[in-house]
Amino acid sequence: MIGRRLKSARTAAGLSLRALADAMDRKVSAQAIGKYERDEDMPRSSVLSALAQALDVEIDYLLGDGDLQLEGVEFRKAASTSRKEVAAIEARTLAFIERYLLVEEMLRLPTLHWAPPSSPAFKIVSVEQADDAADALRHEWDLGGDPVPKLAELLEEHGIKIVSVDSPRVDGLAARVERDGHPPVPIIMIAKGAWSERKRFSLAHELAHLVLDVADGIDAEKVANRFAGAFLVPGEVLRQEIGQRRKEISLGELRVLKRRYGVSLQALTYRCKDLEIINRSLYRDLFDLYDRYGWRSEPYEEPEAFEPEREEPMRFRRLCFRALSEGLIGEPRAAELLGMTVRGLEEELDAVA
Template sequence: MLAERLQQARKSAGLSLRALAEQVDVSAMMISKYERGVSTPSSGVLLALAGALGVRVEYFFRTASVELERVEHRNRHVWKLPKSAEEKVLADVRDQLERWLALYEVIPAPWSVEFTLPRTLPAVIEQLDDIEAVANRVREHWDLGLNPIPDLIDTLEARGLKVFTTRYDDERFEGMSAMAGDHHVIVVGGNWSGDRQRFTVAHELGHLVLDERLTDGIDKEAAANRFAGAFLVPAEKVKEALGERRRSLEARELYILKHEFGLSMAGWSYRALDTGVISKATQRAFWSLFAKKGWKQKEPGEPFPSETPRLFEQTVYRALGEGFIGESKAAELLSISVHELAARRRMESVNGDAGQ
């Protein structure tokens, strides 16, 4: 157990055998022996390893180990994330998920919500336009109405999805979705603007909802994008905001709507096209304005505020308050020191969000 966990923590910290060895003052060969279970570190070395890797000693002995079955990746560009960066992301996600599972072991069952999808979703989706109705059914199933979703991560967490932001924010990593046992997992880069994060999270939700239902002719990415747009702004709302039919769109208008719905200006132009409010030519004209002004890279004005998961940390404090766990267990779950936990409990240190 220790061997495997040590290797996981080292990879997650992005350290080579040699780099870790230098920090804890043993040979790289010795670290390799620990990782193969050939040798066991003394308690002093264990403490040093924990310190160097930014984990608590308990981490090495935690039993829960999860396997992530990847569903889909969303990278910033066409090329794939380098293997080493991907490993870091996966190790971080595994760590966050394991802490959730450890928390589940000590809290009452009713505190956790099971992720469900509406039973009435079509088994087969043959065209992109059908996805509008699917997104509406999911909204209905979760009592979301048609209005803007104020905090998407919070909303999905409350419906049983595990949503994580990752601190290893390689700039090419946007997000991914995965299954871990029965858990539906969505991961999003922590440093993106809120509109970008929300689109990624909704896109990944699209993969979870749609991938099994698409006929061969439909591109999975196009389908997930369509779902994301439709889930963030239902067609009815697009028409209410923009009108049934438009000859052109005003950038300022889309900027205001971006801040109302948490969907980028670019996203709005695609929603207008997908719902038939503007023609392909109008969308193209708008898009070339975007390119000319450099707005494809960075949209003008204030960015939409980014989001962060809060349910895990909140639940740890709930469990602490109700006496299901003590301070030491709470600190372990949050990956902070008991001292820091005590300060946070007294509201003297309010930084930190579940060990991010």
């Protein structure tokens, strides 16, 4: 039956039952589509084709027997984000992960094993302990104190699937994908169009939700923010760079650190405050300055912002091109998996060649 997949695809497309019926030129009514979604009826082949076309999915997707579910979902989003927007993001994320796992299966690649850290450092009973957890994970992953040049790629190397979705009001999502007979797959969703400093912070923030065990009564979002800053800019390294205590600090100095660590001026300022390198008075002065320059308003973009492509996940794309090269899929299927037209795919292949 197609109920769960049909509803997921409709939600991802942001369509109501009535809007989907309209998009199909009223081949069937909204009530009929509702019955399909509740598995009370099955569409005939011509209606199934019209549904797939209106939802921009393959018929095989609607007929597939996979049963993926998101569990333990944590969002980094605007407070005003609607339930409909949240549901659409979840549906798009699930649809992407299904394609991802399908391509891995085609290539006979085992899904990279996710081994969540188990050190006592990851059991958090205060916000400040997030620094120790970030240092412990850096040690476990053998990162030292160096900047992480491509955080999305690093996380995928450790078995976390990264999903990039057009999402102006949701910065990030962390969850596990549950599927019958397999271990859960950890995923992080990031907003595709965001500047890369913001993506990097979102990736590190959502990583915190995957690795930390935060005690009841502790603000998990504050912990995740603290962890993100510490993972991207280790405290010991930052103190070596700018000193233990500072009465003044210039934007020029912060901009050099921004280029080195790939984090925003605002995140660096928070980090300096958390580590008590600067006092609250200087912290407020700096944020007043950021307000005057407009950096704290949408699109939140500071000077020397890194292009969005810097932190775009590339593993799924590479796997699709590999499957195409090995003759496991044709160009139409590769284009559908990558969410592009066949012409666009051909142009990219010609450019690469």
